[in-house]
Structure formats: C-alpha cells, structure tokens
Amino acid sequence: MIKIAFCDDDMEVLHQMNELLDRYRVERNEDITYAAFQSPFELLTEIEKGIRPDILFLDVVMPGQNGMDVAKEIRQYDTNMKIIFLTSSPEFAVESYSVGAYFYQLKPIWEESFFRLMDAVLAECEKKKKNSLILRSKDGITRIDLQQLEYCEVLGRKLLFHLGNGAVLESAGSLDDLAGQLMQYSNFFRPHRSFLVNMEYIQNISSRSIKMVNDAEIPIPHGKCSEIKNTYMEYAFNGEQAVL
Known part of the structure; x- marks a missing residue:
C-alpha cells in the first residue's frame, strides 16, 4: 500500500x-x-x-x-x-x-x-x-535506502546504521537477522561478528582493518584478512570495477 x-x-x-x-x-x-x-x-x-x-x-x-x-x-x-x-x-x-x-x-x-x-x-x-529497509527507532519508523547504508554495527543491544550522508540511526534488533535479510544483495558482507559492511563504501583493506570512505575503521579478526580481501576482489570484478 x-x-x-x-x-x-x-x-x-x-x-x-x-x-x-x-x-x-x-x-x-x-x-x-x-x-x-x-x-x-x-x-x-x-x-x-x-x-x-x-x-x-x-x-x-x-x-x-x-x-x-x-x-x-x-x-x-x-x-x-x-x-x-x-x-x-x-x-x-x-x-x-x-x-x-x-x-x-x-x-x-x-x-x-x-x-x-x-x-x-x-x-x-x-x-x-x-531496495530499502524499514527501521523502528526512537524517532519513529524510518525507511532507509540501502544504497545509502555504509555499514551497521552492534553496540550493546542496539544496532547503529551509518549512512553515507553522515547520519547515524539507532534501532533495536539482531545483526544476525539483518545479515539474513541482506544476503540477497551482493554488496553487503559481514567481516566481523559486530559489523555488516556495504562494499561500495570500502576505501582500503589492511591486515588489521577495513577503512571506509568516511575514515571509519572496521576491525578484521585474526586470520580473516585474506578471506575478506578475496571477497572484496570478487565483488569488485563482478561489478566490472577497474582493479590494478
């Protein structure tokens, strides 16, 4: 409706x-x-x-x-x-x-x-x-465009949704449930149990962290660096992005 x-x-x-x-x-x-x-x-x-x-x-x-x-x-x-x-x-x-x-x-x-x-x-x-997600937050019900979702993190019992425009929305929920809902979108992946990342916003991947375009750093679990880089490279190639 x-x-x-x-x-x-x-x-x-x-x-x-x-x-x-x-x-x-x-x-x-x-x-x-x-x-x-x-x-x-x-x-x-x-x-x-x-x-x-x-x-x-x-x-x-x-x-x-x-x-x-x-x-x-x-x-x-x-x-x-x-x-x-x-x-x-x-x-x-x-x-x-x-x-x-x-x-x-x-x-x-x-x-x-x-x-x-x-x-x-x-x-x-x-x-x-x-291509959107409906959140229940303290400000009411908000629909967010998934293209604008940079990454999501767990903080205590809350989910923090970081948007490309700098806004941060807070909602209750499970990151497991969210990751399940977004499995159909190839640009989202979960490099850490507390983070869900939109690969369109990745700026750099080092041995210890993923740096986002807004300079936020997502920690990489020990021994997961190669797997995360491979996931990103596969996404980049499939998206026909230039890779040197």
Whole structure:
C-alpha cells in the first residue's frame, strides 16, 4: 500500500486533490491511502509521531510556515519521502532541490498531468521499496535506502546504521537477522561478528582493518584478512570495477 499526504491551506485545493486521487486510484486500480492537512503544524505533528507517507504533496506558500521550511524539518526524520511541491509561482523551483524535492508542480493541477506524475512517482516508490529497509527507532519508523547504508554495527543491544550522508540511526534488533535479510544483495558482507559492511563504501583493506570512505575503521579478526580481501576482489570484478 502506498501512503500519500497532502498539505495546503486552500480547502479548494484539498478537495481537488481528494477527487484526483480517488479517480486515479479507481482507474489505475492502485492500493492507495491518503490524508489531508490544512496546516503545516498538523502535518509536522503527525510526522513527529512517526507517520511516514511515501509521497507528500506540499504547498509552498502557507501562513505561518512555508513549505520549504516544512520540508527541511521533514528531512530530519525522513530522507526518502517523495516531496512534490504545489505552487502558483516558479520562484521557489531552484530552492526546492535543496531539500531533495521529487517534483515542482505548478497550479492549477490538470488531471492528465497529475496522472502522468502519479505514474512516475509510484514507479519510483516501488523501485525504492525493493531496495530499502524499514527501521523502528526512537524517532519513529524510518525507511532507509540501502544504497545509502555504509555499514551497521552492534553496540550493546542496539544496532547503529551509518549512512553515507553522515547520519547515524539507532534501532533495536539482531545483526544476525539483518545479515539474513541482506544476503540477497551482493554488496553487503559481514567481516566481523559486530559489523555488516556495504562494499561500495570500502576505501582500503589492511591486515588489521577495513577503512571506509568516511575514515571509519572496521576491525578484521585474526586470520580473516585474506578471506575478506578475496571477497572484496570478487565483488569488485563482478561489478566490472577497474582493479590494478
């Protein structure tokens, strides 16, 4: 099921979005649920509670807090949500990309263009879901893109997920279970009982440690260096990377 939210202070726009999504859901036979918000405060309150829509239609100009500021706050909780800005003016188009906007939709919204947009964004959501992981953390439920997962480590009874953008997410769980889930992805391997590594982020392998691109060092157990190097070299060759 795809979850959609839309936030606009104009009741006519909210009514139009309801009608468009109802028609789209019926004509495309899509499993979609959606919620409408008339103020940024209502939307952010739900986001802070852990609500995570896959797609958000967000008005740019609203009283109290504009859509750009709202999007910046949302990105603190969710970097994968597809944010589509709604506006009557193109003046914020460039700024919209600074918050990772998926699209910038000018009003009025016509059915034909809306259907094309929905087809494209739903296809992108489905692709992302196949290569993503859902975490339950103290900040709520977060979906992370596996391409952004640099490595995961066990610390006490917690799992720490280190992302390529520098963020670190904390979740309960077992590294054994996580490794089992990611076995289907050739870029993940477990060089140490306390670490799971994305080989796309390896910078260097020495006799004692794996150095990641962010300079983090993953310890190599005694006697495992050759095995780990062979695993990495096999992955590099299969990925057709240049190896000297």
